[in-house]
Amino acid sequence: MAGLDTRALTKKLRVQGAMKSCLSTEGISDREAVARAKQWQGIVGVDLVQEVAHPGPFVWDPDDKLSRNWKIARDAGGEMQYADELRPADIPIVAFDFGVKYNILRRLRQRGFRIQVVPPKTTAAEVMSYRPRGVFLSNGPGDPDPWIMRTKPCVN
Numbered sequence: 605m606a607g608l609d610t611r612a613l614t615k616k617l618r619v620q621g622a623m624k625s626c627l628s629t630e631g632i633s634d635r636e637a638v639a640r641a642k643q644w645q646g647i648v649g650v651d652l653v654q655e656v657a658h659p660g661p662f663v664w665d666p667d668d669k670l671s672r673n674w675k676i677a678r679d680a681g682g683e684m685q686y687a688d689e690l691r692p693a694d695i696p697i698v699a700f701d702f703g704v705k706y707n708i709l710r711r712l713r714q715r716g717f718r719i720q721v722v723p724p725k726t727t728a729a730e731v732m733s734y735r736p737r738g739v740f741l742s743n744g745p746g747d748p749d750p751w752i753m754r755t756k757p758c759v760n
Contacts, residue, residue: 622647624641624642624644624646625641626638626640626641626644628640652703652744652745653702653703653724653744653745654724655745656703656744656745657701657702657703657723657724657744658701658721658723659723660723661720661721661722661723661726662720662721663718663719663720663721664699664709664712664713664719664720664721665709665710665713665719668690668693668713670706670710670713671690671709671710671713671714672688672689672690672714673688673714674688675688690713690714691714691715691716692716693713693716693717693718693719694716694718695716695717695718695737695738696717696718696720696734696735696736696737697712697717697718697719697720697736697737697738697739697740698719698720698721698722698726698731698734698736698738698739698740699712699719699720699721699722699739699740699741699742700722700723700724700726700739700740700741700742701721701722701723701724701742702724702741702742702743702744703742703743703744703745704721704742704743704744705742705743708742709721712740719740720734720736722734
């Protein structure tokens with residue numbers, strides 16, 4: 605974007621919340637942009653998670669090729685070293701994919717987690733079958749309302 609005070613826009617959104625808008629590269633008039641913004645249905649109640657989540661479970665980086673910190677340096681023998689070694693992946697976790705960013709998975713792996721990624725509608729029984737020591741709930745797009753659990757809280 606050019607010619608827009610993004611700081612002022614950020615402050616306005618922080619105070620007033622999400623608003624309908626129309627940004628275009630089509631060269632439309634201000635009146636047309638306003639009309640398009642008013643016509644947009646918005647994202648309230650829309651399940652965008654299904655659009656971005658993986659359809660099935662998978663293990664993140666089983667070969668440790670994606671998660672290393674890359675650098676170029678010479679080791680003690682003068683040989684070029686292109687990546688740091690990863691610590692062992694000895695802490696099993698399950699990560700729910702609600703639109704998870706790969707860099708989050710990469711950083712978790714760098715800290716020693718072995719990550720089983722599962723789709724959004726994975727059941728608790730399925731999660732527990734992986735025998736995780738923890739469960740990670742990723743961030744995701746859009747309105748969280750379709751995913752909010754509408755059950756009574758558990759009381760022990």
